[in-house]
Amino acid sequence: HEIGHSDVDDSHDRAHDHKACGLEGLGDDFLPLPAANILLNGDPDVLNHYAGNTTKSHPQEDLNQPSGHNWSHTTPCFNSISFNNAFSAHLASLPSFTSPSTTTNKPNPAKYTISSIPGKGLGLIAATRIPRGSVILSSHPTLMIDYRVFGELLRTDYIFLQAAAVSSLPSTHCSAFFNLSTQSKNDTAGGGGLSRIALADSIITTNAFDIPPPPSPPLSLHSRASLNDPADDLLYTVFASPISCLNHDCRPNADYRFDWENALVQVITAVRDIFPGEEITISYIYPLQSCQARQKHLRMVWGFDCSCELCSRSRGRVEESDRRVRLIKKVRRLLRQEVEDDEGKVQGKGEGDRKKLAELLVRLYEMEGLWGMIHEAYAIAAREHSNAGEAWMAMKWAGLAVEFEAMVLGEGDDEMREMRELARDPWGHGSWMSRKKNESYGEEAGGEKRKEGGERPMGFRVEDEDEEGW
Ligand SMILES: C[S@@+](CC[C@H](N)C(=O)[O-])C[C@H]1O[C@@H](n2cnc3c(N)ncnc32)[C@H](O)[C@@H]1O
Incomplete structure (x- = not known):
């Protein structure tokens, strides 16, 4: 060249x-x-x-x-x-x-x-x-x-x-x-x-x-x-x-x-x-991956030393990012640890904290600038809120998951189809209230009710994909 x-x-x-x-x-x-x-x-x-x-x-x-x-x-x-x-x-x-x-x-x-x-x-x-x-x-x-x-x-x-x-x-x-x-x-x-x-x-x-x-x-x-x-x-x-x-x-x-x-x-x-x-x-x-692992991979397979903004940061700031990457992996692991109880309902450890963990995961992806992967965190947050019977929050996260999945996965993707469904009708989704009802989630501890006429909260327009942001 x-x-x-x-x-x-x-x-x-x-x-x-x-x-x-x-x-x-x-x-x-x-x-x-x-x-x-x-x-x-x-x-x-x-x-x-x-x-x-x-x-x-x-x-x-x-x-x-x-x-x-x-x-x-x-x-x-x-x-x-x-x-x-x-x-x-x-x-x-x-x-x-x-x-x-x-x-x-x-x-x-x-x-x-x-x-x-x-x-x-x-x-x-x-x-x-x-x-x-x-x-x-x-x-x-x-x-x-x-x-x-x-x-x-x-x-x-x-x-x-x-x-x-x-x-x-x-x-x-x-x-x-x-x-x-x-x-x-x-x-x-x-x-x-x-x-x-x-x-x-x-x-x-x-x-x-x-x-x-x-x-x-x-x-x-x-x-x-x-x-x-x-x-x-x-x-x-x-x-x-x-x-x-x-x-x-x-x-x-x-x-x-x-x-x-x-x-x-x-x-x-x-x-x-x-x-x-x-x-x-x-x-x-x-x-x-950690900065060191990324650098090694790029050098070995691609033959260059990465000079991107993240790799060029001071050592302290690179370590901060590495710690965040480790935390992301740990939170994902924790959220994956689920067992099914006798009735087939999903029971997680520290159940009350799962929604908070999912939202922490979203925050960590945002802080790291992992915009091409953040749909994963949005989808996890959507399922956690749906499991807990919180329809509006499930719709919010599922809507964001759809928006970001459209950029990197495309229409044929199964997860995108699932999230579109969850954003449209959380009450009819397989994950709805699948968490045991031993905590007071949502209205009347039985989850938020479907609104008459299928109204959506303001700002959630899953169908309007052409619009920029919500
Ligand atoms: C697919 S080409 C990209 C276009 C290339 N820069 C060119 O001049 O045609 C990949 C090459 O670009 C360079 N490159 C890409 N990203 C880089 C980065 N973050 N730091 C340093 N060199 C990079 C490396 O030489 C790599 O082998």
């Missing part, structure tokens, strides 16, 4: 000028034998998906891009390296790829500029105020790799397939890919001594996202053995778009989700208000 690109189009055009694309560009790195064997044996394949055309690619062939469409780097298109061609074909059959003229990627230069950030390379800077909950940008993946590729193929084979998959993308996408950064500043395509195969590998390592399985897998995925283990990540993807310029922050102001309904579009949303001139950031790692 050259430092100081001010917009994406410019960087892509420049890359296009001086980078050879296409398989012939692999030059001396061409490794015909092992890859040819893999392809002849059938699995895995590199599949090219251009606007609804699914073409099986053999690395030796130069692919003809479909004509009749004005290709730009925002036209949705991806290559996949997959053991499951049906799945790739399923994605390619979705409207984003079959009608690219109506569903192009959405870079949003009005909201941000790409600038040089001291110590981090390029990054996205807010050009305007971006309210919490607004989508900043969204993009289709350019490259998808089935995770099993890394376990089941030799490295020499899969790094060849990676380079072949990238090189057979349309030239605009290929250029955008090779313009992405690598872990070592000297590795970029313009300079540095890396071969094209090694360069593609380094770019993938630096810029890829893990994609977990969808909440309800499409039919073509049911054959995947690894789906039996929900912890298994499914795909490894790279977005040759401004998404790849988002730097890491241990307490980020934006977060992302993958929209399975819409061909795995990655949607980046502000999780708090972002002000003009602020850097837009996401977290590359699980944020609930």
Whole structure:
């Protein structure tokens, strides 16, 4: 990467000028034998998906891009390296790829500029105020790799397939890919001594996202053995778009989700208000770790020393944050300790304190600035108040949970559905009054009553998701 690109189009055009694309560009790195064997044996394949055309690619062939469409780097298109061609074909059959003229990627230069950030390379800077909950940008993946590729193929084979998959993308996408950064500043395509195969590998390592399985897998995925283990990540993807310029922050102001309904579009949303001139950031790692653990993880996996605001604080303030993280974990553990009594009702230790603990948890997430995760605390607080028969408080917390879940989980998520239900009708929710009635919660120790006509307390409008805040 050259430092100081001010917009994406410019960087892509420049890359296009001086980078050879296409398989012939692999030059001396061409490794015909092992890859040819893999392809002849059938699995895995590199599949090219251009606007609804699914073409099986053999690395030796130069692919003809479909004509009749004005290709730009925002036209949705991806290559996949997959053991499951049906799945790739399923994605390619979705409207984003079959009608690219109506569903192009959405870079949003009005909201941000790409600038040089001291110590981090390029990054996205807010050009305007971006309210919490607004989508900043969204993009289709350019490259998808089935995770099993890394376990089941030799490295020499899969790094060849990676380079072949990238090189057979349309030239605009290929250029955008090779313009992405690598872990070592000297590795970029313009300079540095890396071969094209090694360069593609380094770019993938630096810029890829893990994609977990969808909440309800499409039919073509049911054959995947690894789906039996929900912890298994499914795909490894790279977005040759401004998404790849988002730097890491241990307490980020934006977060992302993958929209399975819409061909795995990655949607980046502000999780708090972002002000003009602020850097837009996401977290590359699980944020609930000590500073030392986060730093170690980022150094080992990503190869950089984090210079985010939290990691740059004085030692005392870093320790304060670490203590809060430990307390969050402890409170979560305490709230998870529940047993069912003879009647199947949930009985917790120190029951009267559970609501207070849940509210403490919310406060701790807020103090830590964990806006991308705070829906967890809101959902816990909502259930605790519902368990205790406090309808209005349950509705308040469930409403907040829905608002924040919408940013990071999306509509298909089970917890979001549950919270929406709880916010709408706590009295009919499974958690209602499930705590033993041995304490005087709410009205008449029997819980708050449903109001006539299903009135809501002022300010709780779960349906009005487009409105900013409550
Ligand atoms: C996906 S790229 C992000 C865009 C990159 N800054 C660029 O110039 O293209 C990831 C790389 O950005 C840099 N980076 C991201 N977050 C950082 C942080 N918090 N501190 C230092 N470097 C960071 C690291 O070099 C990392 O390998």
